Amino acid sequence: MFSFASSTRQLGRTQLFRTAARRCYATETAPKKPSNAPLYFMGAGVAGLGAYYYLNATGKSVITQEKSPLDPENFKDFKLKKIIPYNHNTSEFVFELPNNEASLLPVASCIVVKSSDPEALKDDKGKPIIRPYTPISPPEQQGELTLLVKKYDNGNASKHIHELKEGDTLSIKGPIPKFPYKANEFDEVALIGGGSGITPLYQLVTHALSNRSNRTKFTLLFSNVTEADILLKSEFEALKKKYPTKFDVIYILDKPPAGWTGPTGYISKELIQQHVAPPSLNEKVKVFVCGPPGQVAAVAGKKAGMKQGELGGALKELGYTEDQVYKF
């Protein structure tokens, strides 16, 4: 049975979310009155070699960490500290970062993973199977990196991760830079996601909204098969409550329960037209897309491996240009 899981998990993620919401940026003006509570600053470069600062009680900034414990060039093994079941097919996997360090992953970026045991996860040609994942823990979270992974019964990497036990390790490389998000570059941002493809969009929107100078309006169109499949719903509801003029979310279900009042079926042209700012906003509108390959193709055209691929699907038919769309 689906439940939004145990109170322990809820508390854990609420704490993570609060940490993210408290985040400040090196480009912002520091608060005039230093508080007794440490206030964290982070300025992470695309290569992940950021610095992690906090203001101490006298308002003086102190650098505590120069470098991410992750390596963008080489896989490193990280210990799985905790597994927190999320729903019928998804769990949170909390990896331990050494010396209580933070990952300092820049937004937007992801990591890639493979098995620590070269024999455990290979393709037909004997090559290691490698897949991208986007942590749901904020970059400055100390000592932990959390992945929210949905299990596909016929999947390779997701099945391997779900078979790991606490104490096992996973080989991780990163950050892999994605879109270099800049505060207030756009007036309107649409996030179109499906299933576990939500994590890159979650990373981007939590980062953007927690910037106190943010002026961009974000609209998330999030499609799932059933209500039980909606990931991070309580986090999105909390964001909506906290930033009512800057964030909105519309859930779309393929198999809605009785009494469901939201949209149903796939994400259509009409739904996009209804909720997404028009292409006539030119460089002031951006649409980020992440979801199952079929959905990405229908909404924005197929990706070409790691490359963006031609723009297609509903967004192209509605007149959006390649510059206005980014596929994760």
Ligand SMILES: Cc1cc2nc3c(=O)[nH]c(=O)nc-3n(C[C@H](O)[C@H](O)[C@H](O)COP(=O)(O)OP(=O)(O)OC[C@H]3O[C@@H](n4cnc5c(N)ncnc54)[C@H](O)[C@@H]3O)c2cc1C
């Ligand atoms: C930037 C980025 C970030 C990602 N972050 C996450 C994350 O945080 N959590 C997470 O669970 N996944 C995430 N994914 C998806 C992840 O990389 C894998 O594609 C997914 O776990 C399936 O891999 P697999 O090896 O188990 O399945 P595969 O062996 O590759 O495929 C098995 C079956 O699953 C289907 N399939 C493959 N990928 C998907 C998909 N994304 N949706 C639906 N069906 C699919 C295939 O068509 C096939 O039928 C992300 C993907 C990208 C591009």
